[in-house]
Amino acid sequence: KQEVTQIPAALSVPEGENLVLNCSFTDSAIYNLQWFRQDPGKGLTSLLLIQSSQREQTSGRLNASLDKSSGRSTLYIAASQPGDSATYLCAVKLIGSNYKLTFGKGTLLTVNP
Amino acid sequence: DGGITQSPKYLFRKEGQNVTLSCEQNLNHDAMYWYRQDPGQGLRLIYYSQIVNDFQKGDIAEGYSVSREKKESFPLTVTSAQKNPTAFYLCASSMEGLGPDTQYFGPGTRLTVL
Numbered sequence: 480k481q482e483v484t485q486i487p488a489a490l491s492v493p494e495g496e497n498l499v500l501n502c503s504f505t506d507s508a509i510y511n512l513q514w515f516r517q518d519p520g521k522g523l524t525s526l527l528l529i530q531s532s533q534r535e536q537t538s539g540r541l542n543a544s545l546d547k548s549s550g551r552s553t554l555y556i557a558a559s560q561p562g563d564s565a566t567y568l569c570a571v572k573l574i575g576s577n578y579k580l581t582f583g584k585g586t587l588l589t590v591n592p
Numbered sequence: 593d594g595g596i597t598q599s600p601k602y603l604f605r606k607e608g609q610n611v612t613l614s615c616e617q618n619l620n621h622d623a624m625y626w627y628r629q630d631p632g633q634g635l636r637l638i639y640y641s642q643i644v645n646d647f648q649k650g651d652i653a654e655g656y657s658v659s660r661e662k663k664e665s666f667p668l669t670v671t672s673a674q675k676n677p678t679a680f681y682l683c684a685s686s687m688e689g690l691g692p693d694t695q696y697f698g699p700g701t702r703l704t705v706l
Contacts, residue, residue, distance in 0.1 A: 483634070488632075513694060513695075515697075520680075520700070520702070521699055521700065522596075522598075522682055522697035522698050522699045522700050523635075523682065523684075523697040524697070525694045525695070525696070528694050568634065568635075570634075570635075578623065578625070578637075578640045578642065578648070579637060579640075579650070580635075580637075580695065581634075582634030582635045582636075583634050584632060584633055584634045585634065
């Protein structure tokens with residue numbers, strides 16, 4: 480059974496700091512991995528999707544990496560801003576599973592002005 | 593404006609009542625999904641549908657029912673058989689269940705049992 484773990488559960492940083500969020504998964508036979516952002520009481524917004532054949536994806540100040548062999552992904556946020564405060568969730572889609580995303584519990588990020 | 597809408601935003605249920613949560617999308621997506629989110633937890637899949645008139649159980653389908661009579665709509669009914677229904681419910685859609693497409697999420701419905 481695929482398990483997805485996100486560490487830390489919560490992170491508080493001062494504005495302007497670069498930071499890394501971690502995601503690990505137990506089954507490396509994944510089709511892709513996604514990072515989502517969730518604001519309090521809201522739905523999820525997709526940030527980055529990395530196919531299993533890719534090593535990283537970038538969007539603006541965000542960079543996500545994927546190391547299938549070690550079962551890890553990181554989300555790097557450069558020059559953090561208070562508006563980045565949210566919960567960040569990672570989710571993996573297993574090969575052979577045409578619908579199922581397995582989610583981690585998320586990291587609650589607070590960026591202090 | 594393309595997207596996914598869920599209604600209502602907040603819903604209160606009395607013990608023994610069935611309630612239905614609405615989910616509509618105008619993205620022309622084939623696949624639709626219902627998730628449940630509890631505080632401090634990841635999302636858990638309740639039901640999913642890849643095409644009209646077809647749907648499959650997810651990990652926690654007991655006490656829930658769905659229908660998919662139209663491509664745009666995927667309503668979820670929380671029945672009285674669901675013993676702990678208080679949660680945040682999220683609907684999502686994607687171009688198709690197969691393939692790399694990302695899932696797009698609605699704003700959610702918060703259900704509280706009184």
